[in-house]
Amino acid sequence: MNINATILGQVISFSIFVWFCMKFVWPALIGAMEERKKTIADGLEAADRAVRDLELAQNKAVDQLKEAKQEAASIIDDAKKRASTIIDESKDKAREEGDRLIVSAQAEIEQESNKAREELRSQVAVLAIAGAEKILERSISEEDNRDIVDGLAAQL
Amino acid sequence: MSSETITSREYITHHLTNLTYGQHADGTWGLARSGEEATQMGFWALNVDTFGFSLALGMIFMFVFHRVAKRVTTGVPGGMQNFVEMIVDFVDDNVKGMFHHQSKVIAPMALTIFVWVLMMNFMDLVPIDFLPRLGEVFGLHFLKVVPSTDVNITMGLALSVFAVVIFFSIKQKGLGGFAAELAFHPFGKFGLPINLFLEIVNLLAKPISLGLRLFGNLYAGEMIFILIALLPFWIQWALSVPWAIFHILIIVLQAFIFMVLTIVYMAMAFDDH
Numbered sequence: 420m421n422i423n424a425t426i427l428g429q430v431i432s433f434s435i436f437v438w439f440c441m442k443f444v445w446p447a448l449i450g451a452m453e454e455r456k457k458t459i460a461d462g463l464e465a466a467d468r469a470v471r472d473l474e475l476a477q478n479k480a481v482d483q484l485k486e487a488k489q490e491a492a493s494i495i496d497d498a499k500k501r502a503s504t505i506i507d508e509s510k511d512k513a514r515e516e517g518d519r520l521i522v523s524a525q526a527e528i529e530q531e532s533n534k535a536r537e538e539l540r541s542q543v544a545v546l547a548i549a550g551a552e553k554i555l556e557r558s559i560s561e562e563d564n565r566d567i568v569d570g571l572a573a574q575l
Numbered sequence: 576m577s578s579e580t581i582t583s584r585e586y587i588t589h590h591l592t593n594l595t596y597g598q599h600a601d602g603t604w605g606l607a608r609s610g611e612e613a614t615q616m617g618f619w620a621l622n623v624d625t626f627g628f629s630l631a632l633g634m635i636f637m638f639v640f641h642r643v644a645k646r647v648t649t650g651v652p653g654g655m656q657n658f659v660e661m662i663v664d665f666v667d668d669n670v671k672g673m674f675h676h677q678s679k680v681i682a683p684m685a686l687t688i689f690v691w692v693l694m695m696n697f698m699d700l701v702p703i704d705f706l707p708r709l710g711e712v713f714g715l716h717f718l719k720v721v722p723s724t725d726v727n728i729t730m731g732l733a734l735s736v737f738a739v740v741i742f743f744s745i746k747q748k749g750l751g752g753f754a755a756e757l758a759f760h761p762f763g764k765f766g767l768p769i770n771l772f773l774e775i776v777n778l779l780a781k782p783i784s785l786g787l788r789l790f791g792n793l794y795a796g797e798m799i800f801i802l803i804a805l806l807p808f809w810i811q812w813a814l815s816v817p818w819a820i821f822h823i824l825i826i827v828l829q830a831f832i833f834m835v836l837t838i839v840y841m842a843m844a845f846d847d848h
Binding site: 421422423424425426427428429430432433434436437439440441443444445447448449450451452454455458 | 593595597613614616617618619620621622625626629630633636637640641643644645647648649650652659660663664667679680682683684686687691725726727728730731732734735738
């Protein structure tokens, strides 16, 4: 229980240990710990950001899906409308074509019948004259009575 | 355990005597062979046992922590690094909680104090006769194993802390500021002599209480272990085991208190009143 030079020895060794600790131990350890703390904080923040990004992306995807559906619906509508107009148009065209065909057929029929009538008429004139010739037995000249025969033929 | 030839008194005295190296009365240098001889050696003697253990423990502490610090990784820490970081974090938390100034000294000093004092205290849990007996084999008459039961060791620490505190007080406040703090507190400038007396007592009480608190606690703990060792060997465990378990608490607590008071004194040195 004597106070002696041990106290000085202890003071000196304490000073050396504190100096050593200050120089070589504390900064390295605390630096590493701070750095790790920062890394962890950054990681957590990044994770938070990723969650937010994911949410945003999901919202965006939902929006885009909705938009695409609407577009598809409108395209289908358009297509239906277009199809019905095409059908209507072709119906009209077909009707017109039919009408035209009918008209031209009628015209042809008329023409044919006229032609046949003309032919018949000329044939009738000849036949009438031949009949009259037979009846009159040469007594009547063909030239004198032609206007009468023509008049008859025209009445047919 | 005491053998038949030595009495309890001799056993206790033997355990409380340091292995002291110094100058004998006849002028030669050597180890003291008794407590009286150690006292006669005066101031210029060294308690080889406590100082040696304290130095060895400090070196182990520095070696381990430096090794960890050199290989420190910012990734996942291994077992030893984890352990060291736990202690460093604990000390850092305490420093940050009590000391709100910028200082490069205080945190390493607090770490050194905490770990070193803790290790010195832990020597108390080594079975009381183990190392002294081992010492006797090597021809050492006395061996006090626990450095913090030597008042030189604890006062050495306390005075070092005190010196640092005074240094920073003067550095922060200037010599005048430091003197004013002693002179004009608590009664203003008209109570100057009383102020001076009170403040100086207050100032000197800091290192003395700091050193003697640690010394007293550990000395008392050691004393009880010695007394328990005087009992018959078959009953010793009934007292030494509970006391050792309780003593673990004291060991950590005293190291913690020493560190906390150091931080508090440093904070006071930096704070302006």
